Amino acid sequence: MRKIVVVSLLLILNVAFAQTKVSGVVLDKKNQPISFANVIFKGSTEGVVSNEDGKFYIESQKNYSTIMISFPGYTTKDVDLTKSVTYELKVVLAEEETLKEVVIYAGKTSKKNNPALVILRKIWERKRKNGLRMFNQYQYQKYEKVEFDLNSIDSVFMKNKIFKGLEFVFDKIDTSKVTGKTYLPMFINEAISDVYGDNKLGKTREILKANKNSGLSNGDGVNKFINDLYSDYNIYDNYLNFFDKSFTSPLSRTGIDVYNYVLADSAFVEGKWCYNIVFYPRRKNELTFKGDFWVNDTTFAIKKIDMAITKSANINWVKDVYIEQEFDVMNDSVFLLTRDYMMSDFSLNKKEDSKGVYGKRTTLFKDHKFNEPKPSKFYQEEVNFIDNSVYTKDDEYWAENRFETLNKDEIGIYKMLDTLKTVKKFKQMYNMVSILGSGYIQFNHFDYGPIFSTFGYNQVEGIRTRVGGRTYFGPNDLWRLQGYTAYGFKDNKFKYGMSGKWMIEKKNRIIISGGNRRDVEQIGASLTTTNDVLGRSFASSSLFSTGTNGKLTNINLSTLAIEFEPVKNLIFSTAFSYRTLQSASSVFSLDYYTDDTYTTTKSMVKQSEISLQIEYTPKKQSIGYGVERRVLDNPYSRFFINYGEGLKGVMNSDFDYRKIQLYYRQPIVIGPIGRSNFTLELGKTYGQVPLGLLSIIPGNQSYFNIENTFNNLNYYEFVSDQYATFQWEHNFQGKIFARIPMLRKLNWREIIDFKSAYGSVSDQNRLINASGLQYNAPKNPYWEYSAGIGNIFKVFRLDFSWRGNYRDMPGANNFAIKGSFGFYF
Numbered sequence: 001m002r003k004i005v006v007v008s009l010l011l012i013l014n015v016a017f018a019q020t021k022v023s024g025v026v027l028d029k030k031n032q033p034i035s036f037a038n039v040i041f042k043g044s045t046e047g048v049v050s051n052e053d054g055k056f057y058i059e060s061q062k063n064y065s066t067i068m069i070s071f072p073g074y075t076t077k078d079v080d081l082t083k084s085v086t087y088e089l090k091v092v093l094a095e096e097e098t099l100k101e102v103v104i105y106a107g108k109t110s111k112k113n114n115p116a117l118v119i120l121r122k123i124w125e126r127k128r129k130n131g132l133r134m135f136n137q138y139q140y141q142k143y144e145k146v147e148f149d150l151n152s153i154d155s156v157f158m159k160n161k162i163f164k165g166l167e168f169v170f171d172k173i174d175t176s177k178v179t180g181k182t183y184l185p186m187f188i189n190e191a192i193s194d195v196y197g198d199n200k201l202g203k204t205r206e207i208l209k210a211n212k213n214s215g216l217s218n219g220d221g222v223n224k225f226i227n228d229l230y231s232d233y234n235i236y237d238n239y240l241n242f243f244d245k246s247f248t249s250p251l252s253r254t255g256i257d258v259y260n261y262v263l264a265d266s267a268f269v270e271g272k273w274c275y276n277i278v279f280y281p282r283r284k285n286e287l288t289f290k291g292d293f294w295v296n297d298t299t300f301a302i303k304k305i306d307m308a309i310t311k312s313a314n315i316n317w318v319k320d321v322y323i324e325q326e327f328d329v330m331n332d333s334v335f336l337l338t339r340d341y342m343m344s345d346f347s348l349n350k351k352e353d354s355k356g357v358y359g360k361r362t363t364l365f366k367d368h369k370f371n372e373p374k375p376s377k378f379y380q381e382e383v384n385f386i387d388n389s390v391y392t393k394d395d396e397y398w399a400e401n402r403f404e405t406l407n408k409d410e411i412g413i414y415k416m417l418d419t420l421k422t423v424k425k426f427k428q429m430y431n432m433v434s435i436l437g438s439g440y441i442q443f444n445h446f447d448y449g450p451i452f453s454t455f456g457y458n459q460v461e462g463i464r465t466r467v468g469g470r471t472y473f474g475p476n477d478l479w480r481l482q483g484y485t486a487y488g489f490k491d492n493k494f495k496y497g498m499s500g501k502w503m504i505e506k507k508n509r510i511i512i513s514g515g516n517r518r519d520v521e522q523i524g525a526s527l528t529t530t531n532d533v534l535g536r537s538f539a540s541s542s543l544f545s546t547g548t549n550g551k552l553t554n555i556n557l558s559t560l561a562i563e564f565e566p567v568k569n570l571i572f573s574t575a576f577s578y579r580t581l582q583s584a585s586s587v588f589s590l591d592y593y594t595d596d597t598y599t600t601t602k603s604m605v606k607q608s609e610i611s612l613q614i615e616y617t618p619k620k621q622s623i624g625y626g627v628e629r630r631v632l633d634n635p636y637s638r639f640f641i642n643y644g645e646g647l648k649g650v651m652n653s654d655f656d657y658r659k660i661q662l663y664y665r666q667p668i669v670i671g672p673i674g675r676s677n678f679t680l681e682l683g684k685t686y687g688q689v690p691l692g693l694l695s696i697i698p699g700n701q702s703y704f705n706i707e708n709t710f711n712n713l714n715y716y717e718f719v720s721d722q723y724a725t726f727q728w729e730h731n732f733q734g735k736i737f738a739r740i741p742m743l744r745k746l747n748w749r750e751i752i753d754f755k756s757a758y759g760s761v762s763d764q765n766r767l768i769n770a771s772g773l774q775y776n777a778p779k780n781p782y783w784e785y786s787a788g789i790g791n792i793f794k795v796f797r798l799d800f801s802w803r804g805n806y807r808d809m810p811g812a813n814n815f816a817i818k819g820s821f822g823f824y825f
Helices: 002-012 115-129 167-172 220-229 395-401 408-420 424-438 763-767
Strands: 020-027 038-041 047-049 055-060 066-070 077-080 085-092 137-151 182-198 203-213 239-242 245-248 259-269 272-281 289-296 302-309 318-329 335-347 356-370 441-443 446-448 455-458 462-471 479-488 493-505 510-521 553-567 570-583 605-616 638-646 658-669 675-686 722-731 749-760 782-792 796-803 815-821
Touching: 020 038, 038 055, 047 055, 047 289, 047 302, 077 085, 115 259, 115 272, 137 408, 182 408, 203 395, 272 302, 424 441, 749 796
Parallel strands: 020 085
Antiparallel strands: 020 055, 038 047, 038 066, 066 077, 137 182, 137 356, 182 203, 239 245, 259 272, 272 289, 289 302, 302 318, 318 335, 335 356, 441 446, 446 462, 455 462, 462 479, 479 493, 493 510, 510 553, 553 570, 570 605, 605 638, 638 658, 658 675, 675 722, 722 749, 749 782, 782 796, 796 815
16 A cells, blocks of 8 residues: 555656667558567667557667567568657568478467477576575675656646646656656665575575665665565566566466467577577466566576566556566676666556656676675574664765766756755645555644544444544654544544553663553454554444444553564563443443342443463564554564453452463465465453453454454354454455456456354353343354455455355344455555
């Protein structure tokens, strides 16, 4: 979501130096476009592949007088260039009439007797013996430059009223060497680092030495966002992950099933004899590339590869992705990556003339060293380390240490952003996007919000309004206070919540926190509890819900907690809490018997509890070093265990019990068939407790998907004092629909889901039940399943859910439809 917001910021704002530029279209004699035709400057290895509409754009810093266009099954054609800039060239290829010595493959290529596949299999055999994988340990220096530009700038766009007072920015317009479109540079970020790796330990570490950007933001947050948006990849891997999607690499062992390969040429490249292989997809709408690569004839190591995603690929907000990688020969047998260039065209749609944002990343590598081992402790990531000096390097340092000098456009970005930050109109637009992204409106050092929680509805409160805010001096605040007040127009009552947290030690993130909340809550909306005093389920105040829900509780909760993080992403915490629980509705009761004769009842639960929690989230990436951190959108595992003990008599507490809960969530990327998420929850309460302290199997009576709930269960339909739940969701990411002609162009994505719950209630807990609610527990495991369609209009998802058993229970919801909104690539 944050990625989309940052790109949206650049979309608001939505003469070249190359020596030779050519754009055009490749057609056959029937005037039909030829997709994936090879276009190169004659006498060079500089080339591109036409897109699905046969269009191409190619440029070079050198002077060329001829381009050569070829495609299997057609006669290669040379086109003379009469001037250095040639646009809208129309090239018509004639079909081959006779076969030459080499077999020609047209359309879908054969998997048999194809010389390109013979070479591809040699690459597979050697890929573990090429590049950094050849060595036990390695290290190198890395320079990364990321630039964001508005593209498709025209006179109509520049005259838009939104840019009144900002006209000076258009003095920096240039032309893309990849697409031929005009663009306006808007942001640049540079970083220099040392990278270390140990193939035997399977560990890597990157140490940032210097960082500089043009000023929309600063510090570690920018680098973490860029790393999340542009993750590192190895072209030899079977699948390459970009924008939360798994693309099949053209060098993948499964590539034969999704790509056509053609041996197009052979030539010396920097003194090494290499083969040129062109590849393009067998089917549309799959996550694949088009392009070509040059591979050495003896080591079968890649010398150079150029590739781009196909226009029909099932990915949102990204119109084009173009990748170049160059490898240098360190000696006769070692090919090392020295340059990686990636350009993405972010846009609201994929129309040819649509405006968008270029995101360009250039990464250079040098000074490689090998087999110099480091102790394993060297690779252990520090919990909360920040070296602010890396963000304050002067211009002299950058001039000496950049791997390549900036061009005049890149230098101009720094100057232009400094000017823009002083323009009131730009500040207003920047603030508006920040509000939509964070949900908070900033007033000096106070943030009002979150604005998306202003209105809600439930049966007890009716229409509910809420106002709140937090202190905010910056993203790395060591302390933070926040609070809210709410009012229900049906019960005519005010509610409130307040909390504070303070990081008293930075190195191991020792944080103390506390707070109090008096509110109306749906306490049966989740199984696993946390110490978040202000946490409130969406189920408590959804504007729309199915059926009636009066099973709400008045809760008065106070907590005091301390936590620390001795190892990165491993958090220990302990807390003391005191709560009172009482029904908020006349149609719902939490009553329980207080005597052995089961004649005296009590309606309010008073409970003190002490708890110990352990949370481990390997591979989780966070932004910031303050008391609160933002988590990046990369998938990571989560293991959470909570032990709680009721303290009878402490502050008039009613019950003595012990409770243990375990939560485990594991995302799994399964290459070409999508991504799965597995969630397991276990729990047991020892001791006698009333309904208010039992574990409720979480139902979902809203019209929206709520994580870790059961779509076909009503609230309090199943109760338990010991439970086990399992959930599996798999997103095929359009793999099935891409093979159905009528559905292919919709770019819908298929989701399936299975959920199950087991639980029981002890006889001693049944005996004190005076609530009037019959305790039903899923001793025979309950299960439900669903099928969903995602990416409807790019932002909407619909799930159709069926109940697998317990279908004859009173009020059973045997079929449900749930929806959700989200911005995903």
